[in-house]
Amino acid sequence: MSESSTLAVPAGFPAEALTLLVAKGHLKGSLTPDDVIAVLEKVELTPELIDEVRTRLKTEGIIFDESGDAVTDDDLTDEQLTAPPPKPVVQAVPKPAPAAANDSAQKETPAAREERTAVGTADPVRMYLKEIGKVPLLTGPQEVSLAQRIEAGLIAAGKVAELEDHYGDPALIPEAQLAPLDECVADGMQAKRDLIEANLRLVVSIAKRYLGRGMLFLDLIQEGNLGLIRAVEKFDYTKGFKFSTYATWWIRQAITRAIADQARTIRIPVHMVETINKVLRVQRQMLQELGREPTVEELAVKVGLTPARVREIQRLALEPVSLETPVGEEDESHLGDFIEDQQAVAPAEAAARALLNEAVGEALEELTDRERKIVRLRFGLEDGQARTLEEVGKEFGVTRERIRQIESKTLAKLRHPIRSLRLRDYLDEE
Structure with a gap:
């Protein structure tokens, strides 16, 4: 019996899913965080589980590539985070030189002032990136310090709860005992906010990789922020790892869950979404190579699936379209206005019947x-x-x-x- 077959399944990890994941890793030679998160979509993540998964993949000889999650100040610039942007971004208007500030203010027309204001507020993504970009990234020791303050705040909160149980009424707790504990709790909450705000750009850098999956960029960021908050609550600084090493797992999981639940009117499992994306990607590549749409049989050979399976995937890839979808630039017409009701009487026939009834x-x-x-x-x-x-x-x-x-x-x-x-x-x- 091989050593790998004797390894226990990590607690909370679906046994069958782990088997498939390991098989996929052996086939590809390596796995990405997305491959693992697709299996862990519904699993409650813990630092221990993440460590066990890493250890299992390493023991199996599977390369686990997390290099794409490394984030620095250099690759978190405003321009890079908005590429590809969800909407065209208006170039910022350069500020006038201080010496000419008064002259510019006097010469600026109302129209120019309105345009300048519109440029500054038109794109919410750019505004958000500008705000979070003001907070510098943390060093390892700074993360540990914040985590220790968070831990101290939680301990203080527990002691406050014990005092409330003991005295029965918070108003009866002596101020000398309560004040330092409240101060510690407040400091812990502030440390939590600082750790979250310092990693908001990490969320953006991960969220932009999921563009084109059916959700708006800001919605992806919002879901990723929820995962970040969960990661802060689970972070164990005593293990000696950088916070972002663990945070990316919760961020990816939160975004992946949101895409599966919200991106499509008809929900499709995450693993099927990946398969659909793969087939569509290969289909686009073959269209460029052949100069025509590939047949189902050609596509099946390229992706290694049966023609029947490819047809099923193409059917699942179709997304419902609202009959209220605007058509044209004026938005006065809707898609439903151009779709024939096969059960309805044709307008000409209805008019003829009305005239006949009248006659x-x-x-x-x-x-x-x-x-x-x-x-x-x-x-x-x-x-x-x-x-x-x-x-x-x-x-x-x-x-x-x-x-x-x-x-x-x-x-x-x-x-x-x-x-x-x-x-x-x-x-x-x-």
């Missing part, structure tokens, strides 16, 4: 009330249900033969050229 009504107006009623009942013009001679006879209290005679006389009257002329065109169309 028939005018012709019947020349009959007596009794004749008109009999014709309408016999031919279902009342409610669409044609009556028999006997049914009509019962309603009028006469025999069926008498109804037949009246009907025959009435139809002969309607067939007179003067009355039938207006209806003859409709008969010719039929």
Whole structure:
């Protein structure tokens, strides 16, 4: 028995998923954090679990490439974080030189001032990056110091809770005991905020890798920030690792979960999303190489799947489109306005029927009330249900033969050229 087969499955890690992950690692030779997070989408992450996964992959001889998660001040510039930007970014207007500031203010027109203001506030992504860029990245010792303050604050909060239980009323706790504890709790909360704010750019650098997955950039950042908060709460500084080494796991997991839950109207499992993206990517590559859309069979050979599987993936890749989607530049038309309802009557046919009903009504107006009623009942013009001679006879209290005679006389009257002329065109169309 090999050494790898005797290794225990990390606590909380799905056994079958781990087997597939290891097999995928052996096949590729290496794994990325995205490969692992796809398996850990619903698993509660802990530093211990992350360490065990790393150890297991290392023991199996699988390279676990986390180099893409390294973040420095150099690669967290405003321009790089917005590339590719979700929307075109307006270039910032350079500030005037201090010496000419007064002259510029005097010469600036209202239109120019409005344009300058619009440039500064038009792009929320750029505004956000500008704000978080003001906070410098932390060194290892600074992270440890903040983590220690957070830990001290949690301990102090626990002692405050014990004092509240002991005295029964927070107002009864002696100020000499409560004040230093409250101060420590507040310091811990501030340290938590500092650690979070110093790593917001890490979230942005990870979130931009998930652009094009069906969520807006700011939504990806928001979800990643929630993962960052969770990472701060779980961070164990005693292990000696840099905070970002662990934080990326929670950030990636939070974003991946959000994409799976929110990006599509019909939810698709994360592993299927990766497969769909792979097939679509290969399909685009083959389109460029062949100059045409590849057939299902050609695509299946390229991605190593059966044609039936490729067809199923292409079907899953289709996304619902709202009938309220605006069409055109004016946004006055919607997609639903251009989609034919196969069950509905065509406009031309509906108009013809309306005109026919009107013509028939005018012709019947020349009959007596009794004749008109009999014709309408016999031919279902009342409610669409044609009556028999006997049914009509019962309603009028006469025999069926008498109804037949009246009907025959009435139809002969309607067939007179003067009355039938207006209806003859409709008969010719039929």
